[in-house]
Amino acid sequence: MLNTMRWFGPNDPTPLLALRQAGCVGVVTALHQLPVGAVWPVEEIQRRQQLVEADNAQSSPLHWAVVESLPVHEDIKKGLPTRAQYLENYKESLRNLAACGIRTVCYNFMPVLDWSRTNLSYEMPDGSRALRFVWQDFAVFDLCILQRSGAEADYEPTVAMAAREQFTSMSETAVAELTNTVLLGLPGSEEAFELSGFQALLNEYAAISADVLRENLYYFLREVGPVAEEVGVNLCIHPDDPPYPLLGLPRVVSTEADLQGLLAAYDSPANGLAFCTGSLGVRPDNDLPGIVQRFGSRIHFVHLRATKREENPRNFHEADHLTGDVDMYAVVKALVQEELRRAQSGNGNPELPMRPDHGHQMLDDLQKRTYPGYSAIGRLRGLAELRGLELGIRRALLEVKQYPPERHFADSSVSRFV
Incomplete structure (x- = not known):
């Protein structure tokens, strides 16, 4: 998988060089400084690329691999008449991102709040x-x-x-x-x-049921999907987090049935998933390896983290990446098999962008200002564990003789071993 981490821009306490030292080759970022619903101008996209790529080419050869997120305006989620202009803005942003060579765009459709914790x-x-x-x-x-x-x-x-x-x-x-x-x-x-x-x-959501919100999501996909397909952008929706209704607000991207309906609503490779094991894994009825096996061709981005359900099944905390309720071995094995299938068939990018989602605040980071869940050392630990797990799985699947000894692990993405 293409190893990445999220970077929130110039104000992020974690510098780009730290991402490279952790083993990343890709950066997941967004133009957080722009208002939700505004067009992302080419000039602003290129300025961020310059920060990620050109200004760090010598010491930190990274590239902007994934947009997370290009936010969906609330008027689109609510299905208001004003959504027409915001949809046009979204399409223009997709065109501008494609013109700059960025072709994986993550978004979510959670009303009002993004992910929620207490x-x-x-x-x-x-x-x-x-x-x-x-x-x-x-x-x-x-x-x-x-x-x-x-x-x-x-x-x-x-x-x-x-x-x-x-x-x-x-x-x-x-x-x-x-x-x-x-x-x-x-x-x-x-x-x-x-x-x-x-x-x-x-x-403002009082009259919006789950069915209405779902149809507004499908309307969004049918509007922006053809543009994404035309310019070669892969859209990928992030599941609800937590994956159940909160504050009387409906949530419609929480279960495998939700994912199936969403992919069928605009049946195109451009309409895909950001497969988040943490969000989907909070629900015991979500079969994570099975979701990869059934929808693997439509997964464009991967978030790997583990959550641990507590005595009340609605209570959970972020566990270490290889513990918790997520069978990370089975998940990563299914993802590696999907990458191998793509490589053999020639259909789709064989490298799935993956980031270690969230991480514990630990060691020196306990004394530092960090974005919640995005401290450097916790994510470094998670990425290191996941890279080792992936390497072991690949070696087991492809046999030791295919491992090129002259390539040093620290200088290459795990995906380059095959």
Whole structure:
């Protein structure tokens, strides 16, 4: 697989050289400074490419491999008449990215919030810190802090009662911390939603059911899909995280059935998946290796991370990359087999861009400012483990004699061993 990491631009605490030292050859980034829905001009795309590629060509030979994300405007998700202009802007951005040679574009279709957690520094037994989601804590925010109308119906009576009791004993600092965590903005942004106006954003989805949101997603794909196909861009949708409804908002990219319907809605190689084992793996009914086997030709981007479900199945935390509830061996084996199938058939790019998604905050990074889930050392550990796992699988599948000893592992992507 093509080893990559996410980089949030010039303000990212992790420098590009650190990505290269970790073993990356590709960078996953986006123009976070531009408003959602605006056209990405060629000049801005090239400026970011210059940062990633030309300015680092000598010490850090990287390239911009994947856009994550080209955000979808809320008016498109809500199906408003104003979506027409935002759809045209999206198409123009795809054309501009293709003109600059960038052909893998990740996006999501989660209403209002992106990924959601209730704790950004959950202490693990070894002292490292992980991201965590606790259903009761989320109920505290929803029922007692936001006080969303009708929220009671979304929680089990025992959870709702426990949440109200928990709230009465929380300090002002604890309430503020939970609020800020839930309302955290898009990854790469240090701006959060304001509680005072958040309910109004939710109200705009009051009449939008899961079926309506799903049809709005399909409409989006049928509009932008032909442009992506025309210019050679592979669109890939990121699953919902967590993969179930929150705050009364529907989520429609959570299960294998959701993925199947989405791929059928615009049946083209340009309409594909960002296969995130962490998001999909929170649900025990998602067969991750099976999804790769059944939809492998439509996977354009891979996020590898493991989540660990807790006693309440809606509670989970980010585990080490090779532990947790994700059978990472089976997943990576299925992905390697998909790459080999592509190489043999000549259909599709044989190298899947992969990034170690999230990572524990550990070692020196415990004392540094980092984006939640995106500390350098935790991701380096994850990538190193995943590269070793992939190499072992490839060696087992392709036999030792195909390994070229003159190529040094530190200087090459694992995919170059075949």
